[in-house]
Amino acid sequence: MSVVTLFAWTVPAYFKGSVVDHTWVTTYDSRAKIYPALADVLIAGEHYWYSWGGFHARGGTTVSADGFLASAGADLLYASCLCQPDVDSNLDPAARGTLFSYGRDGVCHQLSNQILWATGSGRATPATVRMARGYWLSNAIFGTYGKQHAAWASKKIQCSTASGGNAMEPGHSQSDVDDFQQHLQATLKGPDADAKIKSLMNHRRALMVRVERLQDAPPGGDAPSASTLNDAYSSFLHDAADILGPDDFERVFGERPKDEMNVVDPSVYAQSVHRPRPK
Structure with missing residues (x-):
């Protein structure tokens, strides 16, 4: 070692x-x-x-x-x-x-x-x-x-x-756990915390289904664009802001909700989609 x-x-x-x-x-x-x-x-x-x-x-x-x-x-x-x-x-x-x-x-x-x-x-x-x-x-x-x-x-x-x-x-x-729900439970307090967590986790599961569909591009088909992915992710984050409110959103995510919330770097993504996946 x-x-x-x-x-x-x-x-x-x-x-x-x-x-x-x-x-x-x-x-x-x-x-x-x-x-x-x-x-x-x-x-x-x-x-x-x-x-x-x-x-x-x-x-x-x-x-x-x-x-x-x-x-x-x-x-x-x-x-x-x-x-x-x-x-x-x-x-x-x-x-x-x-x-x-x-x-x-x-x-x-x-x-x-x-x-x-x-x-x-x-x-x-x-x-x-x-x-x-x-x-x-x-x-x-x-x-x-x-x-x-x-x-x-x-x-x-x-x-x-x-x-x-x-x-x-x-x-x-x-x-090796998905600790997002644990983070929510540790961060959100008050009588409506459980309802907010349940609603947000349901929206998160819906996002996973939506992204899985984007993943399943046919062989030789075009991969989703960075813009498409960022739109999907931003849509979820805007839903999260509606569920949590701006103050709890900041407590959970570290900053206030914004009109544009992108997590995928388009230049990195553009390079990556032209590289073959490992077999």
Whole structure:
């Protein structure tokens, strides 16, 4: 076992109507040492997970000068099996974890969480990027680890066997839950909280059905556009705002509802749809 510390970072995602920040994972602390390019990372014997994004020498947002989100110890072989480091997710299917289709299976938050799954050991809960802007917005749509549930379960078993990891130990496996409802229950209070949660979860299930239909494009058919996906996701978030009201919406999602609430970066999506899915 090669034990390292994994660090999660964030920067703003600059696209029209964005309500999320981009996240990624490294084996080094960019607050202490900045590597200007991937080549410098590799020369130093460190690793960088792109998480469906570009290379960023350091993190930083308007609310966090260094962009640090979380850190924890992990088995490097296990993390590297879950998602290949040091290569753009657009260039190598192994660098996508089980988020085969960006914007449909999940976004950077879910892929970063898959990498950080390797930080869970025994009864320790794996780190996540839950402190990133827009995290609960993407979590509501894609869940904690993305929408390819069967593939993700299989991947964890495969990588646990290959690395000697402990993905299936009691306690650890229990952390792999869709925690959006738990977040709602912990956040919403008052006599109407249960009714709001029930209504929002029903709308969420309806969104899942709608997105599944978008996923089922015929072979050779056109994938849904980023605009189509963002419209579907924004529609759900506007429904959530109607159900919760602006104050509870902000409590749950971290910001006030807006006319435009996009979670899929059109430029990243455009590149991803031209890449073949792994067989």
